[in-house]
Amino acid sequence: MAKASVVNRLAIIGIGLIGSSIARAARQHGLAGAIAIADASPEAVATASRLGLGDACGTDAATAVADADLVILCVPVGAMGQVGAAIAGALKPGAIVSDVGSVKGAVMAQLAPHLPGGVHLIPAHPVAGTENSGPEAGFATLFHNRWCIVTPPEGASQQAVDALCAFWAGMGANVETMSAERHDLVLAVTSHLPHLIAYNIVGTAADLEQVTRSEVIKFSAGGFRDFTRIAASDPTMWRDIFLNNKDAVLEMIGRFNEDLAALARAIRWGDGDALFELFTRTRAIRRGIIDSGQETAEPDFGRRHEDDATA
Numbered sequence: 001m002a003k004a005s006v007v008n009r010l011a012i013i014g015i016g017l018i019g020s021s022i023a024r025a026a027r028q029h030g031l032a033g034a035i036a037i038a039d040a041s042p043e044a045v046a047t048a049s050r051l052g053l054g055d056a057c058g059t060d061a062a063t064a065v066a067d068a069d070l071v072i073l074c075v076p077v078g079a080m081g082q083v084g085a086a087i088a089g090a091l092k093p094g095a096i097v098s099d100v101g102s103v104k105g106a107v108m109a110q111l112a113p114h115l116p117g118g119v120h121l122i123p124a125h126p127v128a129g130t131e132n133s134g135p136e137a138g139f140a141t142l143f144h145n146r147w148c149i150v151t152p153p154e155g156a157s158q159q160a161v162d163a164l165c166a167f168w169a170g171m172g173a174n175v176e177t178m179s180a181e182r183h184d185l186v187l188a189v190t191s192h193l194p195h196l197i198a199y200n201i202v203g204t205a206a207d208l209e210q211v212t213r214s215e216v217i218k219f220s221a222g223g224f225r226d227f228t229r230i231a232a233s234d235p236t237m238w239r240d241i242f243l244n245n246k247d248a249v250l251e252m253i254g255r256f257n258e259d260l261a262a263l264a265r266a267i268r269w270g271d272g273d274a275l276f277e278l279f280t281r282t283r284a285i286r287r288g289i290i291d292s293g294q295e296t297a298e299p300d301f302g303r304r305h306e307d308d309a310t311a
C-alpha cells in the first residue's frame with residue numbers, strides 16, 4: 001500500500017457527477033493505491049477513460065470490484081439493488097461496500113439481502129452536489145467543507161466505519177454518523193422537499209408561459225432563477241429519491257401545505273405581523289448558517305473550481 005493510501009484498491013460503480021468527483025478527489029489526496037471504475041453506460045466509460053479517471057474502466061461491475069477493499073456505489077438510488085446483486089459474488093471477504101445515495105433506508109434494504117457475510121455494508125451520503133450529471137461534471141473539491149453523513153447499521157464493525165469516515169475526511173468532507181431513519185427524515189425537509197418545490201414552481205411557470213407569452217421566464221428575478229437551476233437536476237435521480245423516501249417526503253409535504261395555508265390566510269386577512277414575524281425568523285436562520293461558516297454570503301450554487309485537476 002502506498003504511504004498516504006487509505007485503501008489499496010478502490011472500486012467506483014457509476015462514474016457520473018459523484019463517482020467522478022470521488023475518483024478525482026481520491027487521486028488528488030492519495031487515498032487509493034488503484035482505482036477501478038465500472039458504469040453501465042459505454043459512453044460514460046469512454047469519457048472516464050479519456051479523462052483518465054481510473055486505472056481500469058469498463059461496463060462490468062463484478063470485474064471492477066474484484067480485489068477491491070472499498071467499493072462505492074454511485075448509481076441512482078433505484079439501481080442500487082441491481083448493482084448489489086451483480087457484484088455480490090465478486091466481493092473480497094472483508095471489503096467495505098458503501099454508496100452515496102441521497103436516501104439511506106431504502107438503499108440499505110435493497111443492498112443488504114445481496115451481500116455475503118464477511119463484507120461490511122456501511123452506507124453514506126455526501127451532502128454536496130450540483131444540478132449537473134455525468135463524468136465531466138465532477139470536480140475534486142466538490143466535498144471540501146461539505147457534510148458526509150455515514151449511516152452504519154446496527155452491529156457494524158467500528159473499524160470499517162472508521163476507515164470509511166477517514167476516507168471521506170481525506171477528501172475534505174466533515175463527517176457525521178446517524179441512523180438511516182433520521183437521515184431520511186432530515187434530508188426530506190432540507191433537500192428533497194426543496195427540490196420538489198423547485199420542480200413544481202418551474203412547472204407552474206412553464207404552464208403560465210402559454211398565458212403570459214414568454215414573460216415569466218424573460219422577467220424572472222433571482223429567486224425564480226435559483227429554482228430553475230435546481231429544477232434542472234437529473235430526472236432519473238430525483239424520481240428515484242422521491243419513490244424511495246416516500247413516507248418522510250409525504251410527511252414533509254403535509255406540514256408544508258399546512259404552513260402555506262397559514263401564510264395564504266395571513267395575506268388574505270392582511271395579517272402583516274404574522275408575515276413579518278416569519279420573515280424575521282427565516283432571515284435569522286440564513287444569517288446563522290453564514291455565521292457558522294457553512295455558507296458564504298454569496299451564492300455558490302453550481303460551483304466548479306476551474307483550478308481543479310480534471311483527473
Ligand SMILES: NC(=O)C1=CN([C@@H]2O[C@H](COP(=O)(O)OP(=O)(O)OC[C@H]3O[C@@H](n4cnc5c(N)ncnc54)[C@H](O)[C@@H]3O)[C@@H](O)[C@H]2O)C=CC1
Nearest residue numbers: 014016017018040041074075076077101102129130133134
Ligand atoms: N447529483 C448530486 O448532486 C448528488 C447525488 N447523490 C447521489 O449520488 C448518486 C449518483 O448521482 P450522480 O452522480 O449525480 O448521477 P449521474 O447521473 O451523474 O451518474 C450516475 C451514473 O450511474 C450509471 N448507472 C446507472 N445505473 C447503473 C447500473 N445499474 N450499473 C452501473 N452504472 C449505472 C449511469 O450510467 C451514470 O453514469 C445518486 O444515488 C444520488 O442520489 C448524492 C449527493 C449529491
Ligand SMILES: O=C(O)C(=O)Cc1ccc(O)cc1
Nearest residue numbers: 102126127128129130131191
Ligand atoms: O445542487 C444542489 O443544490 C443540491 O442540493 C445538490 C444535492 C443533490 C442531492 C443530494 O443528495 C445532495 C446534494
